Amino acid sequence: MCYNVSMQRVPVGERLPTLEDVARVAGVSRATVSRVINGIRNVDPQLHEVVWDAVGRTGYVPNRMARSLVTRRTGTVALVVSDSESHDDDPFMSRFFADPYFGRVVGGLMSVLRQAGVQLALQIVGSDDGRRRLVGDLRNGQADGVIVLSLPAVDALPRMLTEGGVPAVMIGRPAEPVPINYVDLANETGATIAAEHLLGRGCRRIGMISGPADVPASHDRISGFRRSTAKHGHGWVPIVAGNFTQESGEAAMRSLLAESPDLDGVFVANDLMAVGALLALRDAGRRVPEDVAIVGFDDSSAAVSAAPPLTTVRHPLEDMAAEAARLLLARIEDPEMRASSVIYEPTLVLRKSA
Amino acid sequence: MCYNVSMQRVPVGERLPTLEDVARVAGVSRATVSRVINGIRNVDPQLHEVVWDAVGRTGYVPNRMARSLVTRRTGTVALVVSDSESHDDDPFMSRFFADPYFGRVVGGLMSVLRQAGVQLALQIVGSDDGRRRLVGDLRNGQADGVIVLSLPAVDALPRMLTEGGVPAVMIGRPAEPVPINYVDLANETGATIAAEHLLGRGCRRIGMISGPADVPASHDRISGFRRSTAKHGHGWVPIVAGNFTQESGEAAMRSLLAESPDLDGVFVANDLMAVGALLALRDAGRRVPEDVAIVGFDDSSAAVSAAPPLTTVRHPLEDMAAEAARLLLARIEDPEMRASSVIYEPTLVLRKSA
DNA sequence: GCACATTTGGAGAGCGCTCTCCGATCGATC
DNA sequence: GATCGATCGGAGAGCGCTCTCCAAATGTGC
Numbered sequence: 001m002c003y004n005v006s007m008q009r010v011p012v013g014e015r016l017p018t019l020e021d022v023a024r025v026a027g028v029s030r031a032t033v034s035r036v037i038n039g040i041r042n043v044d045p046q047l048h049e050v051v052w053d054a055v056g057r058t059g060y061v062p063n064r065m066a067r068s069l070v071t072r073r074t075g076t077v078a079l080v081v082s083d084s085e086s087h088d089d090d091p092f093m094s095r096f097f098a099d100p101y102f103g104r105v106v107g108g109l110m111s112v113l114r115q116a117g118v119q120l121a122l123q124i125v126g127s128d129d130g131r132r133r134l135v136g137d138l139r140n141g142q143a144d145g146v147i148v149l150s151l152p153a154v155d156a157l158p159r160m161l162t163e164g165g166v167p168a169v170m171i172g173r174p175a176e177p178v179p180i181n182y183v184d185l186a187n188e189t190g191a192t193i194a195a196e197h198l199l200g201r202g203c204r205r206i207g208m209i210s211g212p213a214d215v216p217a218s219h220d221r222i223s224g225f226r227r228s229t230a231k232h233g234h235g236w237v238p239i240v241a242g243n244f245t246q247e248s249g250e251a252a253m254r255s256l257l258a259e260s261p262d263l264d265g266v267f268v269a270n271d272l273m274a275v276g277a278l279l280a281l282r283d284a285g286r287r288v289p290e291d292v293a294i295v296g297f298d299d300s301s302a303a304v305s306a307a308p309p310l311t312t313v314r315h316p317l318e319d320m321a322a323e324a325a326r327l328l329l330a331r332i333e334d335p336e337m338r339a340s341s342v343i344y345e346p347t348l349v350l351r352k353s354a
Numbered sequence: 355m356c357y358n359v360s361m362q363r364v365p366v367g368e369r370l371p372t373l374e375d376v377a378r379v380a381g382v383s384r385a386t387v388s389r390v391i392n393g394i395r396n397v398d399p400q401l402h403e404v405v406w407d408a409v410g411r412t413g414y415v416p417n418r419m420a421r422s423l424v425t426r427r428t429g430t431v432a433l434v435v436s437d438s439e440s441h442d443d444d445p446f447m448s449r450f451f452a453d454p455y456f457g458r459v460v461g462g463l464m465s466v467l468r469q470a471g472v473q474l475a476l477q478i479v480g481s482d483d484g485r486r487r488l489v490g491d492l493r494n495g496q497a498d499g500v501i502v503l504s505l506p507a508v509d510a511l512p513r514m515l516t517e518g519g520v521p522a523v524m525i526g527r528p529a530e531p532v533p534i535n536y537v538d539l540a541n542e543t544g545a546t547i548a549a550e551h552l553l554g555r556g557c558r559r560i561g562m563i564s565g566p567a568d569v570p571a572s573h574d575r576i577s578g579f580r581r582s583t584a585k586h587g588h589g590w591v592p593i594v595a596g597n598f599t600q601e602s603g604e605a606a607m608r609s610l611l612a613e614s615p616d617l618d619g620v621f622v623a624n625d626l627m628a629v630g631a632l633l634a635l636r637d638a639g640r641r642v643p644e645d646v647a648i649v650g651f652d653d654s655s656a657a658v659s660a661a662p663p664l665t666t667v668r669h670p671l672e673d674m675a676a677e678a679a680r681l682l683l684a685r686i687e688d689p690e691m692r693a694s695s696v697i698y699e700p701t702l703v704l705r706k707s708a
Numbered sequence: 709g710c711a712c713a714t715t716t717g718g719a720g721a722g723c724g725c726t727c728t729c730c731g732a733t734c735g736a737t738c
Numbered sequence: 739g740a741t742c743g744a745t746c747g748g749a750g751a752g753c754g755c756t757c758t759c760c761a762a763a764t765g766t767g768c
Contacts, residue, residue: 016493018724029748034726044746061490065428066724069419070753076475094672097461098655100452107451110478120476121430122460124468136415139370140754246659275659282661301452305600305629307636307661318448372754383718388756398716420754424723494724 017058026054037062068141077113077328078143079106080123080134084152093124095245096151099272100300101317105171108321109147116329118144131157138166145328147171147321153214167335169328171321175216179339181331183324187217190313190346191224194267194295197311197348199232203265203293207238209252209277211269221269221297238263242273249273253280264292265354271296271303274310278353293354308352316344371412380408391416422495431467431682432497433460434477434488438506447478449599450505453626454654455671459525462675463501470683472498485511492520499682501525501675507568516693521685523678529570533693535685537678541571544667544700545578548621548649551665551702553586557619557647561592563606563631565623575623575651592617596627603627607634618646619708625650625657628664632707647708662706670698 023030028047036043036051043051054060068074083093096102106120113120121143125131138146138161145167150157158178161168170182198206208225211218222239229237240256242248249268253276256263268274274296278288286292288308296303296312303310323342331337377384382401390397390405397405408414422428437447450456460474467474475497479485492500492515499521504511512532515522524536552560562579565572576593583591594610596602603622607630610617622628628650632642640646642662650657650666657664677696685691 019726020724030725031727031749032747035747038726040727042746047747059490061487061494063423063494063724064491064496065419065423065494066753067726068753069417069423069724069755070726072753074419094458094461094465097457097464098454099457100454102460103451103453103457104448106456106476107448110451110476111448114478122464122474122476124464133415136413137418140415140417140419142418246655272659278661279659301600302656302659305626305633305656305660307632373756374754384755385719385757386717389717392756394757396715401717417754420723421756422723423725423754424756426723 016063017060018063019060022051022054022058022060025058026051072141074141074144075117076119076121076143077109077325078121078123078138078146079109080125080146080148080157082131082148082150082152082155082157083124083126084155099244100302101298104300104317105149105321108318109325111318112322112325112329118329125157128156131160135160135164135166139164145169145332147324147328150174151215153212153216162339167328167331169324169331171324173216173341175214181324181327181339182341183320183327183344184341185217185315185320185344185346187220187346188224188227190297190315191221191267192228193346193348194297194313195225195228195232198265198267198293198295198354199229201265201293201354205260205262206234206265206267207240207256207260207263209249209256209266209268209273210239210241211244211273213241218269225267242269242276244270244273246272246276246279249276250280251276253277254284257281257284257286265294266292267295267297269297271298271300271306271310271312274312274353275302275306278306278308278310289352289354295348295354299349303349303351306353311351311354312349313346314349315346320344370417371414372417373414376405376408376412376414379412380405426495428495428498429471430473430475430497431463431679432475432477432492432500433463434479434500434502434511436485436502436504436506436509436511437478437480438509453598454656455652458654458671459503459675462672463679465672466676466679466683472683479511482510485514489514489518489520493518499523499686501678501682504528505569507566507570521682521689523682523685525675525678527570527695529568535678535681535693535695537674537681537696537698539571539669539674539698539700541574541700542578542581544651544669545575545621546582547700547702548651548667549579549582549586551649552619552621552647552708553583555619555647555708559614559616560588560619560621561594561610561614561617563603563610563620563622563627564593564595565598565627567595572623579621596623596630598624598627600626600630600633603630604634605630607631608638611635611638611640619648620646621649621651623651625652625654625660625664625666628666628707629656629660632660632662632664643706643708649702649708653703657703657705660707665705665708666703667700668703669700674698 019030019033023033033051036048125134148168148170154175158174158180162180168180170180173182173184210222213219238256238260240252242252268277274294281288281292288294296310299312299314303312373384373387377387387405390402479488502522502524508529512528512534516534522534524534527536527538564576567573592610592614594606596606622631628648635642635646642648650664653666653668657666
């Protein structure tokens, strides 16, 4: 094997070149090099060149840590996954990461952060002690701001963050009103769209597979569905709760079927559960959409690959995450910015299942 | 709304308490507080208590930045996604993040890092300039080490990292031999298992949908498949390449079908493409597995929810990522550690598609 | 009681950077 | 040519922490 020395540095022992070294090579002071590198004030163009040349020759790279220490800026944003009780090897967390939800959020976030030259640091907090430590670190400038994915129904983190003065944006509204920035989807509207589509195509006996009733998004989808079915004269509709996993959707579909065998339409609160429901329906010998129509929620990749492909409520998660990142960046830039929220409108994506 | 002051600090203006402040409150020197907090040397138990008390009263949280500056340790590991030519709003990246692959890796990584109190920072590099900057930052102690997900077939990053002396572990072997730690799957074996299963269940005309031939994992799966079919007397087998997305799998299946209409078994190099293949097969009126048997690769969530559920080669990605994290942590602890690699053996998961 | 080894706490020098002064330099103006 | 204002570069003080000295305090053996 052949190793060509691709990096021809001017190594000073194991020490990396510092501003001081560059200054010496360029024959100027540390301050001048700093000014050139940060593009501050007009430095004599000639010196400017000399300095950059010295930077190139020494292979200098600014030390972020040292810089952050004085500027109080890290160029890092934390993505916090706040969970109520997740312990070290909790399988829940790994399930969460494998869920397309997480990846879509990261993708949306990165599309904006990358351009801004900001890096994303992943943090999980599972206990109140962890939350406290996190807020402490954050106030200390561990990151310039945070994007919060709050899983528990009621979570002290959003409040702790605002009280600590940490720039933060939530994806999904907080369960209790807290003056915090957030980006959310009009979940009620989404559920309404789904219900009306089901009713519109002639379903007479409809039900719903919901998520856990205490998380805000889930709650809103339930109430939106209830309200709109009631409006159309369906006094009572069967609702069974799952926990957003495929297996739970399958189980929920079974109990729904047992409860109301004459079911002809189901709104499922996310695509993953809808895929599970499809499986249960096939087992029960019902055709989709002929016997039972299914409307999912999210428009995740699972919706396209399902058999039949799912008609679903589109949740523009990437766009929302990108907006959250923009909001956070703006807030970091302007500490006076007032808490604001952006609500996205869902749309129905028609495929085969309803 | 009611805001109860949940954090009763002793605020010194906007300044957060520093070691100095704690020292003053405790009536000792800065050094002593530092020693107590870091548990170094035996400090008089009585002072010990006084110091912790002062820490509590002031609400002191150590400033990581300042600490890192002197210790050269950050408590951060970077997850680098090295891409050849990804630009700012490249849709490819968002597709990559939404792929279960990414989430599984993150989940596996976090399961180990979390316990170690290490945070994960996400980095994307798309250009050689970006790579250079990254290595520079890394050498400067921006992170203690890196986990590399190298997408391009031939990538200078692994070598740059080893030459720069940055602790690094790759997930998936490097395309060219570089003395770097890595964790990989025995891809050839996986392909062999798939081929033999197909042959074993009586398939006579088998083909393959592969990934891009220049990425190592993909290459190995192709050669494993070729070798084992040849061994069983199939001199030539049709292989069409996709790019690991569902759509590409669908397209590949169509051309495979056009090329060899009498096909009765296909090995698909990942589950996502296999789901696409299933769609194409259904369109073509072929039953799976009766007319055409399908074996996927990965055992991702897509395999379970596919119709029919995929028989697939299990890729224990979470375990591999966790192992990579452990390896990295060990390497960070012991800089003398020699580059080593861990190869996982794939297994076949039997479901309905073959 | 004294010489000695052994703890234990404090002073202070940095880690690598930014940024505020301030003095030096320069060109323009009368 | 002297004076003023503007501009530009350097010195040096920190940012908050760790860690190496050292001095003081304590304990040990004869």
